[in-house]
Amino acid sequence: MGFLRLLSRIWDTITSLTRPPNAATLFRRADLYRQEGRFEEAAELVAQGLRLAPNNGVGHLLSAYLHLAFRQIGPAKSEFQAVLQVDPYHPRALLGLAKIALEERNLAECRPFLDKALQYYPDFPEARALQEMVAGWTTAAAAPGQKPAYAGSPIQVEKLKPPAGGREFVLTQSDGTLVFSQHGDKDAEDLAAHVTQVYRIASATLQRAGLGVLRRGVVQAATESSFFRSNDRFILALSFPHDVKIGFGLLETDKLWTNSLRELGVRA
């Protein structure tokens, strides 16, 4: 019997090396590749696995992650939803959809996903961190169909002139209400929404790292550098062409910040 068992084990080993891997093996390998940042190879294995097991939740979850890694948001969303078809309370799929809703600035959709993920898995640190972050976000009240308007003392616009080379100057309240913008119209609203979102997420990140509340920020891109200045109530953002010296940008942003607070009647 012992000899037969040994023969059987050898046979199993040989056939496992020659037969095609099953879906579970493919997904396992794909996850290893993904953890090494080898997204292209991982995606190929996941596609193979899903051809073998089209309703496999693990496969759809991996596929969603890889779409996110490639910044393909629509397909990622569909794949997270496919996971929820298999398991409606899958915490990672719920977290994925919450993150996408956050990117889409759809807070009303984001919160229930996080709540649901934490309802059954309260020890889920990523979901908890995002839930705590969005819990503190307030939205300015406005009449139906109207945008929230700044209700503070009127500002003398001519005193808030950005420095030479400075552009896209915007001043908002921490709830996203636009206080002042160099440009009028919808562009200003979009810029204010982005600036507010960056302020909120950067503040949460700094606090999570034990460093305190956001005071200054610099975002560098190929064509411009944007400078942020903030306190608990207001956020200022100002951009310069990409070749600006960081020290100059910080200095000019500080000057504009001081002037803005003076105009707003707020002590620095």
Added chain:
Amino acid sequence: MSPEPAPPVRSARAREFRRILAEMLKIDRVRGGLVVAADGLVIAASLPRGVAVEPLAALAATLGRELEVGADRLKRTPFQAAHFSADNGTVFLGSSPVGFVVVLGDREVNVGLVQWALRKALASLEGAWGTPAQVPARPEDM
């Protein structure tokens, strides 16, 4: 079915991430860092005691994505690097094809030096994927 590629290739990217993180951690007053994919997956991490990896990674990836998505919405070019300062330190964030490199510095950290080192590290990562980005020769040129 296609076989797995040879082992030396398999770990090259992971090794490169760890090497970059180790280089950043050598800078004076840098207290920690991590490499996180856009989906929040932690690829490499070394953080100070008391700072949990997963929550910080989730927030840093969310911040990186907002900077990417916001630039796209505003029809700006994609962000390359950013830093955000508070009273007790600074969070640096660099964008790469694989996700985001995050570095934590204390209140005395040399912001210019870390920015420059981060841009250099990102350029070497870019090199592994395609064309490396141009980085000034010295921190003071930034």
